[in-house]
Amino acid sequence: METLEIKEKEKATASIQNISGSQAVLEALVAENVDTIFGYPGGAIMPIYDSLYDYADKLKHILVRHEQGGIHAGQGYARSSGKVGVVFATSGPGATNLVTGLADAMIDSTPLVCITGQVFAHLLGTDAFQEVDVINITTPVTKWNYQVTDATEIPGVLAKAFYIAATGRPGPVLIDITKNAQLQKFDYEGYKKCDHIRSYRPKPIVRKKYVEEAAKLINEAKRPFVIFGQGIILGKAEKEFKAFIEKGGLPAAWTILGLSALETDHPLNVGMLGMHGNYGPNVLTNECDVLIAVGMRFDDRVTGRLDKYAKQAKVIHLDIDPAEIDKNVKATVPVWGDCKETLPMLTKLIEKKNHKDWISKFHEHIRKEAEVVIKDELNPTGEVLTMGEVIKVLNELTDGNAIIVTDVGQHQMVTCRYAKFNQSKSNITSGGAGTMGFALPAAIGAKYGAPERTVVAIIGDGGFQMTLQELGTIMQFDVDVKIIILNNQFLGMVRQWQQLFHEKRYSFVDITSPDYIQLAKAYKIEGRSICKREHLKNALNTMLTHKGSYLLEVMVGKENNVFPMVPQGRGVAEIILSKEEL
Amino acid sequence: MSKENNGIENLDITTPPGGHVVVDKSGKLEFTITVYTENQVGLLSRIAIMFSRRKINVESLNTSPSEIENIHRFTIVINEYEDVVRKLCRQIEKQVEVLKVYYNTNDELVWQEVALYKVPTGIIADIVKVERLLRQFGARVIAITKDYTIFETTGHREETDRLIKVFGQFGLIEFVRSARVAIIKDSSGFHEKLRQFEAREPGEDVIENEYLNQQDHIFTM
Numbered sequence: 063m064e065t066l067e068i069k070e071k072e073k074a075t076a077s078i079q080n081i082s083g084s085q086a087v088l089e090a091l092v093a094e095n096v097d098t099i100f101g102y103p104g105g106a107i108m109p110i111y112d113s114l115y116d117y118a119d120k121l122k123h124i125l126v127r128h129e130q131g132g133i134h135a136g137q138g139y140a141r142s143s144g145k146v147g148v149v150f151a152t153s154g155p156g157a158t159n160l161v162t163g164l165a166d167a168m169i170d171s172t173p174l175v176c177i178t179g180q181v182f183a184h185l186l187g188t189d190a191f192q193e194v195d196v197i198n199i200t201t202p203v204t205k206w207n208y209q210v211t212d213a214t215e216i217p218g219v220l221a222k223a224f225y226i227a228a229t230g231r232p233g234p235v236l237i238d239i240t241k242n243a244q245l246q247k248f249d250y251e252g253y254k255k256c257d258h259i260r261s262y263r264p265k266p267i268v269r270k271k272y273v274e275e276a277a278k279l280i281n282e283a284k285r286p287f288v289i290f291g292q293g294i295i296l297g298k299a300e301k302e303f304k305a306f307i308e309k310g311g312l313p314a315a316w317t318i319l320g321l322s323a324l325e326t327d328h329p330l331n332v333g334m335l336g337m338h339g340n341y342g343p344n345v346l347t348n349e350c351d352v353l354i355a356v357g358m359r360f361d362d363r364v365t366g367r368l369d370k371y372a373k374q375a376k377v378i379h380l381d382i383d384p385a386e387i388d389k390n391v392k393a394t395v396p397v398w399g400d401c402k403e404t405l406p407m408l409t410k411l412i413e414k415k416n417h418k419d420w421i422s423k424f425h426e427h428i429r430k431e432a433e434v435v436i437k438d439e440l441n442p443t444g445e446v447l448t449m450g451e452v453i454k455v456l457n458e459l460t461d462g463n464a465i466i467v468t469d470v471g472q473h474q475m476v477t478c479r480y481a482k483f484n485q486s487k488s489n490i491t492s493g494g495a496g497t498m499g500f501a502l503p504a505a506i507g508a509k510y511g512a513p514e515r516t517v518v519a520i521i522g523d524g525g526f527q528m529t530l531q532e533l534g535t536i537m538q539f540d541v542d543v544k545i546i547i548l549n550n551q552f553l554g555m556v557r558q559w560q561q562l563f564h565e566k567r568y569s570f571v572d573i574t575s576p577d578y579i580q581l582a583k584a585y586k587i588e589g590r591s592i593c594k595r596e597h598l599k600n601a602l603n604t605m606l607t608h609k610g611s612y613l614l615e616v617m618v619g620k621e622n623n624v625f626p627m628v629p630q631g632r633g634v635a636e637i638i639l640s641k642e643e644l
Numbered sequence: 645m646s647k648e649n650n651g652i653e654n655l656d657i658t659t660p661p662g663g664h665v666v667v668d669k670s671g672k673l674e675f676t677i678t679v680y681t682e683n684q685v686g687l688l689s690r691i692a693i694m695f696s697r698r699k700i701n702v703e704s705l706n707t708s709p710s711e712i713e714n715i716h717r718f719t720i721v722i723n724e725y726e727d728v729v730r731k732l733c734r735q736i737e738k739q740v741e742v743l744k745v746y747y748n749t750n751d752e753l754v755w756q757e758v759a760l761y762k763v764p765t766g767i768i769a770d771i772v773k774v775e776r777l778l779r780q781f782g783a784r785v786i787a788i789t790k791d792y793t794i795f796e797t798t799g800h801r802e803e804t805d806r807l808i809k810v811f812g813q814f815g816l817i818e819f820v821r822s823a824r825v826a827i828i829k830d831s832s833g834f835h836e837k838l839r840q841f842e843a844r845e846p847g848e849d850v851i852e853n854e855y856l857n858q859q860d861h862i863f864t865m
Contacts, residue, residue: 183855197686202693206740209686211853226740242855260845261682262740385734
């Protein structure tokens, strides 16, 4: 009774302020513990930027050089911090420049709240200046989106936005706010975080029966094999996952977004899955008797030809998203739910085993791959530098503790194959969408998400030229990002395919680069270009110990290829170690 | 065997049901998808995109309020393989504002379509034995002018199609057919759930753009 009275009193004395919609936006961000916003102002979001002037002590705003840079920075921030990334853009072209990043965040399950300005509500549909139907454009690439035309909606809608972006299978949310709603004054009664939406069930109910069935299958298995994805990182279930595989003695391989969920050197970590993954995990996918997929979505880059994928295996699929179950690979036992909950349930029921003979089969394949591929990639005898040896030296110098952000292409595959990680949320890359230009802005965001950590962006000469204007952001905000350009003077991955599948018809993959060091200098960033092995370690060391950002260009072999490789249209067990096997 | 789209038990559905099932030349079945949703601006587009992205042609789409205030109901007819439909329904159900999705074959539903036929009054009055026609097809006259008469009939597509042929001989001026409306024979359970749901958590009112007609009164930059 007493408590009730106190609550009533509090309610009665709660001050109702008359504030603008744009102030309400910023109040919401403060209440959601947002510390950094990436954005670019413009006419239709000007009221929000005007209010932001008064919130400078609470909200840091990073002015990017292009809205695409803003959203990739938001993604990098979200991936390194585990929090929701926040992005501002104006209407029309500002908003449409977010679309690539939204698609990327959608497929890689990255939590984002993007706030776009929109023309006045009475102008909607009139082809007004910088009016674009951003809601309909972004519908397929957002988890949820909403257009606000009245300021009173703002607190409730933003609370929903943060809740939807961060819960269940995370994803990007876009809130489009008309200019009149930003300017409109209304009686603000405070911000209430959202913890429930009636038509939204972020987590499916875990069904004990299926956990028991899964445990039974694992206990009976002679050749169990775990494949894990980003679900473990998103679910903050790294400890639970490790306990699970260690008790069951289960060999585990990762998708590129799952990379860093388990330490690279863990004895049960058997490597990378998929098109450029390790030989053993790919071949043995078709030899295991129970395949346990945890928080991963059977992407076609992982499965190769579906009709040749793990046909012999009983499949246990743990996923928070019911729509992923049976989408590509039919599950024998589906375990719906958050793996933070389901993994301990499963661990409790499985028997302690070591599967020594079975795990040794992975090691046999690792030896074979080391002989044919890895040895030459990491310890080349030729004059020309390889991408792999750059990563190897980087591993030695960072001791596996850096956050590594990669762009898309050969360097991405090489980095994901050879980089070593000791802690989670260390590998940031564009997995599902394969967005070139991702890495430079994402690295900026990653540094703001984890300021205490070293952030190294590894980028190809092609991808770097797509968003290199973000060097300006690095310059202005003094962001400490180490940038390595692995320059092979080609759009390397396309060239590799042209070499292997198009009779070496190198159609428009020969790309000329500017003088990156001069370019960096123009942005007041120190840099160096190397092409000799004897300079590699020293150059990387200089880069890592340099105070502030640094750009290192490494000239690598022009026609080096990434192997192993599952050629398109083939099964995972048909992975090849060299072009001679094609 | 009405199929929900949120149950583990549905994972093992393999045998398409028999009965009055429509199978097209490629072996696809006619499925009716029933979607219960919040009443929200933009949701129609979000759901329509789910089909167009997969290049699935929607045969008919009806959206209307359901028996529960604030909850809308989409009835969507497509020809597809069951596996595709099941996956599609899961993706639709994933949408934040979607409450529930069912998919059914025709034998699991009671369904109707309304058809209107505009024909020249003179010809009809002179030649056609209207009374017989109306009895035979269960049609009703809903408007008569000196120029034309409008008939209405309700039924399955093949039934409404038959009347087109008849009127075709007598100068059919215009014809229109509605989207399918369908009731799942076996969905009483969800109706109850919906009622409890709405009583427990009333839906929000739709917010539309109230400023659209104020163009002349607002100064803009």
